[in-house]
Amino acid sequence: MGIHSQDAIHQLRKLFDQVDEPLRTTFQNVHQGNVTETLIRFLKARDWDPSKAYQMLVDCLNWRVQNEIDNILSKPIVPTDLYRAIRDSQLIGVSGYTREGLPVFAIGAGLSTFDKASVHYYVQSHIQVNEYRDRVILPSASKKHGRPITTCVKVLDMTGLKLSALNQIKLLTIISSIDDQNYPEKTHTYFIVNAPYIFSACWKVVKPLLQERTRRKVQVLPGCGRDELLNIMDYPSLPHFCRKEGSGSSRHSEGGNGYCYSLDHPFHQQLYNYINQQARRREAPIKQGSFHVDFPEPPDVDARIAKTIESEFDSLTLNGDKETIEQLDWKTGLIRGSSSPGTKRRPTS
Numbered sequence: 001m002g003i004h005s006q007d008a009i010h011q012l013r014k015l016f017d018q019v020d021e022p023l024r025t026t027f028q029n030v031h032q033g034n035v036t037e038t039l040i041r042f043l044k045a046r047d048w049d050p051s052k053a054y055q056m057l058v059d060c061l062n063w064r065v066q067n068e069i070d071n072i073l074s075k076p077i078v079p080t081d082l083y084r085a086i087r088d089s090q091l092i093g094v095s096g097y098t099r100e101g102l103p104v105f106a107i108g109a110g111l112s113t114f115d116k117a118s119v120h121y122y123v124q125s126h127i128q129v130n131e132y133r134d135r136v137i138l139p140s141a142s143k144k145h146g147r148p149i150t151t152c153v154k155v156l157d158m159t160g161l162k163l164s165a166l167n168q169i170k171l172l173t174i175i176s177s178i179d180d181q182n183y184p185e186k187t188h189t190y191f192i193v194n195a196p197y198i199f200s201a202c203w204k205v206v207k208p209l210l211q212e213r214t215r216r217k218v219q220v221l222p223g224c225g226r227d228e229l230l231n232i233m234d235y236p237s238l239p240h241f242c243r244k245e246g247s248g249s250s251r252h253s254e255g256g257n258g259y260c261y262s263l264d265h266p267f268h269q270q271l272y273n274y275i276n277q278q279a280r281r282r283e284a285p286i287k288q289g290s291f292h293v294d295f296p297e298p299p300d301v302d303a304r305i306a307k308t309i310e311s312e313f314d315s316l317t318l319n320g321d322k323e324t325i326e327q328l329d330w331k332t333g334l335i336r337g338s339s340s341p342g343t344k345r346r347p348t349s
Contacts, residue, residue, distance in 0.1 A: 004048070005040075011050035012039050016057065023061040029070050029131075030061070032139050034148045041150070044213065045184035060182045067293045073131050074278035075291040077121060082288075083272070084263060085116035086125050093260030094137070094267040095155075096237025101145040102188055103137050103152045106239035106260045110160035110194070114168050120290035126175050127293060130183055132271050151188040155229070157241045159194040174295050190218045193225035193242055 016039075019027075031038040039053070042060075046052035064070060077083040091108025098104060114122055133152060141149040179186070192199070200220075207215060221228045224242045235243070240259050259265065263272070279286055 015054040041185035089116040095239040095260040192220040
């Protein structure tokens with residue numbers, strides 16, 4: 001780390017010394033003992049400008065206090081059927097760890113429908129995963145490896161992506177804004193796998209809108225990405241949709257613990273049990289209803305990206321018909337010679 005970086009960290013520390021309670025208490029849940037690493041994350045997010053990083057950090061801490069984020073892991077989503085429906089429509093899991101100890105988050109970006117509950121439930125669920133990652137998973141990994149581990153890798157499976165994904169853009173923009181403003185620099189690398197034609201088309205126009213530090217984090221891998229991912233993790237840590245070329249992200253491609261979205265998977269069992277244990281410790285009645293969190297205004301770049309994606313999707317409308325991505329994939333497959341006429345390849349559902 002250079003002299004300039006060390007100086008920026010020192011300046012940010014001095015600025016933060018001015019902060020009083022309750023911001024200092026909630027900051028403990030943010031840094032988990034890794035103060036310097038946390039300050040660096042906010043500095044990176046603001047191009048190493050101490051004053052801008054300080055304002056971002058204070059805004060984040062105020063958001064946490066005002067929305068009682070410190071208590072969100074004691075707010076289970078009930079009843080169980082509703083929680084199960086959310087998990088089945090917001091596909092996420094932890095498949096294992098890289099050889100460096102970073103947790104591997106598997107995300108079913110293409111098959112997540114976000115259509116079983118209100119926006120508030122999905123935001124609550126997303127923040128709970130973030131907080132469990134930061135307060136439980138990363139500290140545990142740090143202890144195991146004897147060094148601070150403060151980031152994860154995410155493998156995004158684009159299998160099943162459809163033009164109807166436009167309906168999810170508002171929610172995804174909200175979630176993205178929450179992460180950008182309150183959980184900056186928590187992802188080391190984004191790996192995109194099983195990317196269909198429509199993603200490739202959108203990526204070409206969205207990529208130039210991203211900041212350089214963000215672009216460097218995104219890697220679009222060929223096919224299911226198995227061979228490339230095996231360079232950084234062992235086979236058992238591969239997400240289920242990366243283990244076999246052409247297997248896709250079928251909701252039932254592997255049962256039990258092999259399917260990392262399943263409620264039977266250790267990650268979801270541990271997360272579910274942890275939240276319920278924290279709720280019992282608070283000894284407060286558990287009521288049905290979402291835990292409302294204020295949505296931050298999306299940054300200009302997020303708004304531009306959302307508009308760009310909408311525009312690109314519209315440009316893929318053929319002859320006034322909204323074609324599904326399966327049909328588009330079939331057509332491009334014919335060009336590549338990977339399918340035969342009369343047979344449309346469709347993702348497993």
